[in-house]
Amino acid sequence: MPEIFHTTILGSSAALPTSLRHTSAQVVQHHNRFFLLDCAEGTQMQLRRFKLPLMKIDHIFISHMHGDHYLGLPGLLFTYHLLGRDKALHVYSPPGMQQIIEIQYEISQLRPSFDVVYHELTDDARLIYEDQRIQIETLPMDHRIPTYGFLISEKPRLRNIRKSAITKHRIPQEQMTLIKQGEDLVATDGQVVPNEQITIDPPPPRSYAFCSDTKYTEQFMERIKGTSLLYHEATFMGDKADIAREKMHSTTLEAATLAKKAGAKKLLLGHYSARYKELEAFREEAASVFPETYLAEEGDVVNIE
Ligand SMILES: [Zn+2]
Numbered sequence: 001m002p003e004i005f006h007t008t009i010l011g012s013s014a015a016l017p018t019s020l021r022h023t024s025a026q027v028v029q030h031h032n033r034f035f036l037l038d039c040a041e042g043t044q045m046q047l048r049r050f051k052l053p054l055m056k057i058d059h060i061f062i063s064h065m066h067g068d069h070y071l072g073l074p075g076l077l078f079t080y081h082l083l084g085r086d087k088a089l090h091v092y093s094p095p096g097m098q099q100i101i102e103i104q105y106e107i108s109q110l111r112p113s114f115d116v117v118y119h120e121l122t123d124d125a126r127l128i129y130e131d132q133r134i135q136i137e138t139l140p141m142d143h144r145i146p147t148y149g150f151l152i153s154e155k156p157r158l159r160n161i162r163k164s165a166i167t168k169h170r171i172p173q174e175q176m177t178l179i180k181q182g183e184d185l186v187a188t189d190g191q192v193v194p195n196e197q198i199t200i201d202p203p204p205p206r207s208y209a210f211c212s213d214t215k216y217t218e219q220f221m222e223r224i225k226g227t228s229l230l231y232h233e234a235t236f237m238g239d240k241a242d243i244a245r246e247k248m249h250s251t252t253l254e255a256a257t258l259a260k261k262a263g264a265k266k267l268l269l270g271h272y273s274a275r276y277k278e279l280e281a282f283r284e285e286a287a288s289v290f291p292e293t294y295l296a297e298e299g300d301v302v303n304i305e
């Protein structure tokens with residue numbers, strides 16, 4: 001069974017929230033870890049509404065310093081303080097976040113009960129997080145201010161040894177790890193059994209590329225080749241390409257074109273302008289270029305597979 005790897009959409013709206021749509025935030029769960037991508041206004045209420053474990057979030061990634069991507073952070077930090085959090089919290093963002101938060105602490109004369117560790121994103125740092133199972137790298141977006149997407153990738157897994165081979169060859173414990181790493185089996189009589197006869201391929205690594213906000217760009221396309229799920233902003237529909245370019249955002253058709261060129265398995269659209277009430281037309285328009293297109297809507301849990 002593959003480990004859990006999915007994203008829960010907390011907000012799908014561009015700049016202006018609507019009565020139905022919140023601004024940008026989503027929680028990516030991989031195995032037992034929870035990562036918050038963007039933290040717009042209302043994020044903490046959405047975390048509660050969708051029953052996500054607030055206290056299990058230790059890493060928050062902010063794509064850029066436009067309000068519709070981070071204004072929920074001061075409130076979430078305050079809530080953590082009231083709940084008595086003592087674990088450190090890691091915040092990854094372009095420069096400026098620490099200043100914004102510190103001035104709020106200063107004026108309210110209240111410092112939180114836990115440490116906030118700020119990681120400033122810059123163009124030269126790609127790998128920003130890793131653990132045993134996954135790594136997270138930045139992707140360069142093309143927007144009005146410095147903006148980063150995030151590529152969350154599973155690390156390659158060890159090979160699986162066939163059960164039948166374990167019994168047949170009585171594989172000794174000390175050779176198990178080497179065989180899982182791809183080595184051949186050397187039997188007690190010196191006979192060599194090739195690795196491919198006794199193991200099967202592990203599941204291929206999965207990845208999630210989160211791209212918001214950006215105008216259409218192919219500058220990171222090579223790095224998201226074959227990604228399991230591409231989340232790409234589509235602030236406007238295709239007929240508003242001029243406004244999209246001027247505001248440095250993308251359209252449905254552009255998001256779909258990138259998904260197609262990158263050979264993504266699925267495309268998830270989001271960051272819709274508040275001017276649109278109905279979203280089905282977004283999906284249809286993008287699907288005319290890239291059929292595996294889905295809409296990000298509040299509460300959706302989208303598998304990364
Ligand atoms: Zn935005």
Ligand SMILES: [Zn+2]
Nearest residue numbers: 064066143213
């Ligand atoms: Zn923006």
